[in-house]
Amino acid sequence: MAGFAAKCAGSPPPGRPFLGSSVRLGSADRWERVLGEERDAAGRDRPVISLSPSAEFPPLSAQDVEALHRLGEHWRAADEVRALPVDPELRPARPGATHTRAPDEEFRPDQPGELTATPTAELPDTLLGRVAVRARRVLLGRPLSSKAILRERMRKIVALPVLASDLLSSVAYGPEALLTVLVLAGSATLGLSLPIAAALVVLMLAVGASYRQTVRAYPHGAGSYLVASASLGPRTGLTAAAGLILDYVLTVSVSVAAGIAAIASALPAAAPLSVPLSLAVIGALLAGNLRGIRVAGNIFAAPTYLFLVAVGGMTLVGLAQAAARGFAVVPPPHVPATEALSVLLIARAFASGATSMTGIEAVSNAVPAFRPTEWRNARTVLTWMVSLLIFLFAGLMVLIHLNGLVPRADETLLSQLAHRTFPEGPWYAIVQAATALVLLLAANTAYNDLPRLLYFMARDGYVPRRFLHMGDRLALSNGLVALSVSAAVILTAFGGRTQSLIPLFAVGVFLAFTLSQVGMVNHWRRQRGSGWRRRAAVNAFGAALSSIVLVSAAVTKFVEGAWVVVVAVPTLVLTCLGIRRHYDRVRQALSLRPARPPSPDRARELAQEFLPQRVRHMFVVPVARFDKAALRALTYVVSLGQPSLAVHVSPEDQEADRLREEWTAWGDHIRLETVVSPHREILEPLAQYIAQLYDRSPGITLTVVVPEVVVERPWQRILHSQIERRLRRSLRRLPGVVITSMPKHLSEARARTAR
Structure with a gap:
């Protein structure tokens, strides 16, 4: 508790260091307070005001920290120490690694568990994005570090x-x-x-x-x-x-x-x-x-x-x-x-x-x-x-x-x-x-x-x-x-x-x-x-x-x-x-502590809501056709070891029958459900089917993994359906439905073909 409060205040916690690391984008060595209190000549409090890039994310209040501490006590039974497959501190990679830049070109070690992003890390990956950033720098000048605000x-x-x-x-x-x-x-x-x-x-x-x-x-x-x-x-x-x-x-x-x-x-x-x-x-x-x-x-x-x-x-x-x-x-x-x-x-x-x-x-x-x-x-x-x-x-x-x-x-x-x-x-x-x-x-x-x-x-x-x-x-x-x-x-x-x-x-x-x-x-x-x-x-x-x-x-x-x-x-x-x-409504909805002290039963219910071991998963993969993109999404879902379901929406019975035959030839490793849409609508029947699944069991977390084709050029995006975004708009009203995608890059396929 003391360690977390110290971290919120911006100083290192006493005792053992925090597990995990933080990445900061050029943060300052010190900050003036965004809103604090000082005494005036009459001994009364008055606000102290200054500008800070961190104003949107003020530190938690003492009551929120205490609520977070109580919630964290329930997590201890679910904690599992697992070795990470990658070094989060980005120390020099092994010989032959595919990463072409030296790590210190993008992130500079600042202190144990903390990295500072360099200007190289702030450049976009795309050529168009890098051109736009460089043009902005020519017009406006090189970006200033956050700590320079004290000199401005x-x-x-x-x-x-x-x-x-x-x-x-x-x-x-x-x-x-x-x-x-x-x-x-x-x-x-x-x-x-x-x-x-x-x-x-x-x-x-x-x-x-x-x-x-x-x-x-x-x-x-x-x-x-x-x-x-x-x-x-x-x-x-x-x-x-x-x-x-x-x-x-x-x-x-x-x-x-x-x-x-x-x-x-x-x-x-x-x-x-x-x-x-x-x-x-x-x-x-x-x-x-x-x-x-x-x-x-x-x-x-x-x-x-x-x-x-x-x-x-x-x-x-x-x-x-x-x-x-x-x-x-x-x-x-x-x-x-x-x-x-x-x-x-x-x-x-x-x-x-x-x-x-x-x-x-x-x-x-x-x-x-x-x-x-x-x-x-x-x-x-x-x-x-x-x-x-x-x-x-x-x-x-x-x-x-x-x-x-x-x-x-x-x-x-x-x-x-x-x-x-x-x-x-x-x-x-x-x-x-x-x-x-x-x-x-x-x-x-x-x-x-x-x-x-x-x-x-x-x-x-x-x-x-x-x-x-x-x-x-x-x-x-x-x-x-x-x-x-x-x-x-x-x-x-x-x-x-x-x-x-x-x-x-x-x-x-x-x-x-x-x-x-x-x-x-x-x-x-x-x-x-x-x-x-x-x-x-x-x-x-x-x-x-x-x-x-x-x-x-x-x-x-x-x-x-x-x-x-x-x-x-x-x-x-x-x-x-x-x-x-x-x-105010957003703050109340997201606050770690309720507006009014809850009853003992409600307090236990709130604690159960955020326990990892209480989350029930189900994965759904929309399959348009059986290809590498769909197979990659199915492979990812099966690797998680959670209940999974594939869904295919077809405009006619013949196509649905054809996909079921291909599914049987593959081995029927995941349950497949087909939905025939006689009026040729694809997105809305898919969204309604997923919503019905959620309504039948609202206690589950339903994760929809959409196979996505990642194109090489921005103009090529208009040639594809972008179903993930459309599906997210249709289902965002459901609190327990997660929409994500499994990308399949065309550039990767072309590189393998060239080899």
Whole structure:
């Protein structure tokens, strides 16, 4: 018992070593815990969260280990020590062995009873498979060892462009979204843009300060999903997660569409190709992120810094030019009003301008991706991000107002401002190129955060567990692919139009903001540590402002497309709850201990169910014709010394009679049962016959051994019936029926013929 518990914990057991050996695929020397507990400043437990390739298979609980120990006691009477016909440690083979590779090329001895697979062992056997693996390695790089995850962390100088690209690039379309709504009341109302911008700056400060506290309170992961789940309950956490999922998918769609729009402003000929170009950019982003977080950070850092220099420099030059003329305001061109100025219109403009804050939560989601000390470095980067955002947003809004610019269908506001600031020289082209690049790569923030969110949700059982899997480069590949496909579908459906996507954008963003900050208020109220009232007040202020934007966006943009998010969020929550219920049922069904303590009789019955000596076998061999494939399966079955039966399904009596005659000539060593199918159906009568056998004696384990012809080329498979797979689909509902196959290789037969 102690030995097994030690093995589960990852340390060698005391006393005698374990019998048997384990093979691991490059496992790490040590791991951070996937989910543990640590004490916070107030002495309370809080979760410790990090990524691990082993997250799908956590260690057994102490109760499960105890149940396993009790079950193992019943096995002792059935234990038989038998010599293995092959050395499991793969020591050098005897001379003349057919294995062509030296064992240490595939598996390297690590310690007694344990081998480590080398890259050679991970290559497929087929030529096509090996070509695919090598092509993937050329595209993505050589696979990283699992222990390299501890080194895949970001420095602050790399984390800033990786995590801030979405936030900072949003100033390229946020101000334009604000003015596009405001100008509906005519150019005379554009003066309201500065008060609205000032209110948005206050919102940025409040939300930024709130997330700084969130990062400190949850130093091992502070996304809205985790905070809301811990403080407000799992359903609220799922609501926040649904908003984040929509946020990240739309981040990719909006950023890429805005980047292509920036290119089209400078090169109008590219406008008709906006959707294909957008899809190509999404493909490039996917390939870059599949290479790993550190490599992706190094690739995508330069464009963000170029954008900061270009747009920041344009802002400073523009302010200097405005100061030289005494900050005189250039009158905007006349735009007729199509709507009356109202509180509702102002609220719509405020909600649209608030999209300049998208991505502000990226740092809190990615705290574990920083180098130690994680939370301190994350807060530093968050402070830089918010400061840069306020400078760029406020500066651009002031310059747009001073220059009298209005939104135009053929050119973005940023392009107009660059033309006005740099009427000659290469600077306009530099600003447009930097803007296009950062908009295209702003989606990288979503590529960094959404797979991590799906990982945590999969760990909790709310999304498929495949999102726990890491690829060759320790990237959460399934999450990256799901994000790319979803964004590509949405972008194509909306024809690459940024303004059509933004109404969907704001609701999901601020839903997550609001729930995260409300969760933080509840967090401080529960802890009641030093200064908790001040911290709770900061988060409450941020929650109040975020909720105002949320309600404004949902109400004012409902008809424009926000209804999609209003419908999608509860749909996603219900879907996640359904997935969780399924996993709960699976876990209960597979658990080593029942949900409730069983009665003594039931406990003995459960123990008997898993005793090897209590298993009753019967083997069934479907025989289509008497040939080498069938004979090989029959030979295998007879060698096991268990009750056996052969079954032949025939479309007519004459064929059945012919096979019985051949069977008698062979010697009738196994009972043969023939089934005549007058309507020429073969599979269904065979499946029904096997099901009837099982129903007559449900206590037996019925193993169906299907003779299988293994062809030499993949295309040749379509020339054969693949009855094993079809039979497995038909009989999978029966718990005591096992479907397997006995292969007969054509390449083996040809080699013998050649000799």
